[in-house]
Amino acid sequence: MRVITGTAKGHKLKAPKGTNTRPTTDKMKETLFNIINVYSDDIVLDLFAGSGSIGIEFLSRGAEKCFFIDNEINSYKTIIENLEKTNFKNKSEIYKMNYNNALNLFRDKNIKFHYIFLDPPYKKNLIIESIKLIEKYDLLTEDGVIIAEHEKDLNLNIFNEKYNINIRNYGETSISFFKIQEA
Numbered sequence: 001m002r003v004i005t006g007t008a009k010g011h012k013l014k015a016p017k018g019t020n021t022r023p024t025t026d027k028m029k030e031t032l033f034n035i036i037n038v039y040s041d042d043i044v045l046d047l048f049a050g051s052g053s054i055g056i057e058f059l060s061r062g063a064e065k066c067f068f069i070d071n072e073i074n075s076y077k078t079i080i081e082n083l084e085k086t087n088f089k090n091k092s093e094i095y096k097m098n099y100n101n102a103l104n105l106f107r108d109k110n111i112k113f114h115y116i117f118l119d120p121p122y123k124k125n126l127i128i129e130s131i132k133l134i135e136k137y138d139l140l141t142e143d144g145v146i147i148a149e150h151e152k153d154l155n156l157n158i159f160n161e162k163y164n165i166n167i168r169n170y171g172e173t174s175i176s177f178f179k180i181q182e183a
Contacts, residue, residue, distance in 0.1 A: 001053055004029055006060030008086040015051050016074040024119060024149060029057055031168065032147060032175055038063050042114040045069070045106070045139075047099055047130060052079035054117045059088045067111075068094045069102040099130055107137035114141050119149040131159060131178065146178040 003011045004026060024032075032054075038061040045067045046055030055066035066088075068079045076096040083089040095102055099120070106113075116134060120126035127148050134140060146163075148156075152174045156165060163178040 001051065002026060003053075003057060003060050003086060004033065006057070006062065008056065008060040008088070011086050013051055013053050013056065013082045013085070014078050016072065016078040024054060028149065028170060028173070028175065029054065031170070033057060033061065035166075035168075035177065036115070036145065036147070039114075040064060043067075043111070043141075045113045045116040047102065047116060047118050048120040048126070049079055050075050050119065052082050052094075054119070055092070056082055056086055056088060058115065058117075059091050060086065063091075063115075065091050065093070067102075067106070067113075068092060069097060069099060071096065071098045099126065100133065103130070103133045103137055103139065106139055111139070112141045112144070113139055114144050116140065116144070116146045117149075118146065122151045127154060128156070128158070135162065140180065142180070144180070148176045148178070150174055150176065 001013045003009055040062050042063040043065050044058045044063050047069050049068040049070045052068050055068050059066050070076055079094050083092050118127055118130050127150050152169055152172050164181050166177040168175045
């Protein structure tokens, strides 16, 4: 696992110890970042961050700031290590907490995100619950995008009325891009 491009290009990143994480493959990262554009004023949320590789890729490509959230201590420590290695700790905030508490915190601080990346454990309905809270707490900028990596068979039709959803399938995994529909 490595940083694909930008100021930290080529840096190898550690994965958290244990088997609770599924790091996003370099191929999936390349696909994701071929679809979106990163700008210097972008504020990013890497929810269920694992190693932090997606948020670090955003920072390497020029995003202003990234918030990293993970509830697992090994992930939290790995994110800090990876941020120190890539020199992005000064552009980051790292929280060891569950997604619900984190989203509440951002609502209370009135923080809105240009990109929110979700890659929770599969088969636990956490994508749907997270998107509902993001919507409820109004955490996305007007032109913001939610990006979710999930199991291919996850039904996201409940969001069709509010979002334009672009789904890309890769084997048993999918990446979905949610953009608020224009009124």
